[in-house]
Amino acid sequence: MGMAVTHAIASGMGGMRAAGDLVARMQISRGMKIDAAKAYVAEKLGVAVADLTDPVIMTEAREDLNLGLLHPHAGSPKCMEAKFNIAELLDIDINCVDKFKQRASIA
Amino acid sequence: MGTILTRYGDGTPVEMSADDIRRDLEEGTADAADRGNIPALDKAELDHLLDIFSSPHRFVGVEPGREVVLTYDGSPIKMLRAQVNVDRLQCLQIYEKLLGADTLEMGHMDYSFKPIKPIVTYEQPLLEQVLSVTTAPVFYGAMPNLGLYSQPDGPFPNPSELIPRGEIEAALESYEAAVEDAVNDIVYVSSAMYESGADAIILDTVGAAGDADFLAGLKATEILREKYPGICIELGMAGEFVLGMHGEMEWEGARLAGMYPHEQVKLAEKAGVTVFGPVCNTNTSESTPWNMARAITFMKACCEAATIPVHVNMGMGVGGMTVNDHPPLDVASRASKAMVEICRLDGL
Incomplete structure (x- = not known):
């Protein structure tokens, strides 16, 4: 470890x-x-590249954008819910999100 | 300046002078340059390495802004090896929530595609559960491990027994048959796990059984890429040099035996690999400065040749890391910083 x-x-x-x-x-x-990956994510999140490794700034950004938190609150998007939001914000396909939609008949 | 505390490749502490460290750095990079026919590190890079090793701090890190993405191999195995009694699902939650992992990797205890094949239907629902309770990307990893395809563990005659008896043709045929079986197993298991929702597949420790093992990894990647155009495949190597156990194995007209990382990555790209994980093995009887300079020389050449992301292997005994179950933080952190800052790589 x-x-x-x-x-x-x-x-x-x-x-x-x-x-x-x-x-x-x-x-x-x-x-x-x-x-390129850092620049892309920073632009989508509306933060500076240097902020991407800052846990204080990123916690706020993740909370505002519903991207999942290390310590999620009651009612805040978690896990699969957060991944739905990540896929949409980053404009990417996430395999398990697509599978979830198929299996839940919401595709 | 007084002496500097560093370590041998097995982790044993050693005090060296700055001149001795400089000499080991120069000899390490010269060794890699000579073997790989690649450029040695220049004076500025060696100076930077000497600065890192001369740091008085017990732990060092990369400059802000130079951080890279981390991927893993055999993550749950490491927790089970330490006899922490958690299932793989909890293990990956620990990696995600407590260990700062950028990605997660679910592997089976018997970390090879062949033994996973008959139990893959038990692996799939567990992966699906993992995906429902984690946020970070989840990889599924295993090794081609061609050694499992020869007798007494597998169906084909053992080349290591045939070659000493002079049965060269039979040994070559055995390797070739094993490649076909391994490719089928890799594609079968990887397809199942991808269909269950895995974010990526890791073919790990590729080339461990030599050129036939590497060929199996490339062929399986090619098939998976055609079958699933959007799949992410990380291919991690076993060593810096592809051993010619068969000797005549080729893929797309290129002879695999003897390839170094900067050559391996070009074939990986061609096969459809998304992330390449090159390796440089640690020499336990040389110093960490010698091992780091040597590893960075190979990895830098690989990164410069690559058009895909490169995640250098820096687990136990590779990438200049010590061969010890308990990596000393002093040299481990120096190795991490040095590799990232000089190679301009994409991940570890």
């Missing part, structure tokens, strides 16, 4: 504490290199 924690603190984007999961989604769905 020391390896995962070391990289997360030394070099990682912070995951859901910040915008790490969102930047990762652009590499996954569009094959974007890191700088």
Whole structure:
């Protein structure tokens, strides 16, 4: 576990504490290199690229945009609900969101 | 300046002078440049590495703005290995909520496609549950692991027994048959997990059994890319050099044996890989500065050749990291910072 924690603190984007999961989604769905992925996400979120790893700024942005929180409140979008919003905001297909729609007959 | 605390590749502490570290950095990059026929690190890069290793701080990190995306391999296995008694679903929630993971990776304890195939129908509903209670992208990973296809573990004659007996043709045929079975298993399992909603598939430790293993990874990727045009496939390697266990395996006219990361990534791109994970193995009897300079030289050449995102492997024993179950934070954090800042890569 020391390896995962070391990289997360030394070099990682912070995951859901910040915008790490969102930047990762652009590499996954569009094959974007890191700088392009960061710029794309920052523009969609309306924040500066430098803010993408700031947990305070990103918590506010995630809450405002319903993208899922590390500590979700009662009634705030969580998990699959948040992924619906992420797919729409980033204008990407998320495989499990598409599957959810098919299975729930809401496609 | 006094001595600097660093470590050997096995994690053993060692105090070195700045001159000794500079010498190891130069020898490490020269070794990689010579083997890979690639450029050595320049003076500015070696100076930057020396600065990182000379830092008096117990832990260092990248400059703000240089952070990269993290992907993982065998995540649940690491928690089970430590005998933390959580199921894989809770394991991935811990990674997401407590460990700052940018992505999640669900792998089976027996982390190879062949043994997963008969139980994939048990893997699918668990993945579907994981996807319903997490937000970060979820990868499903496993290894081609061609070793499982030869006797006594698999159906084909064992090349390691045939070759010493001089039965070269039979050994080559065995490798070739194993590739076809492995490709079928990789495509079967990956298709099932993608159909269940996985965000991405990881083919991990590709090339562990040599050039035939690498060929299986490339062929499976090609099939999956055609079957699912939108699929994300991360292909992570086993070593910096594709071993010629068969020796004559080719894909798209390119001989696989002997390929280094900057050559491997071009084939990965051609096959349809989305994210490439190159590897450089750690030499336990050399210092971490030597290993880091060597690893960064290979990885930098790979990043410069790549048009797809590159996530350098930096787990135990690769990417300059020490070969130890308990990575020391001093050299591990220096390795993380050095690799990201010099290679301009896309992730780890």
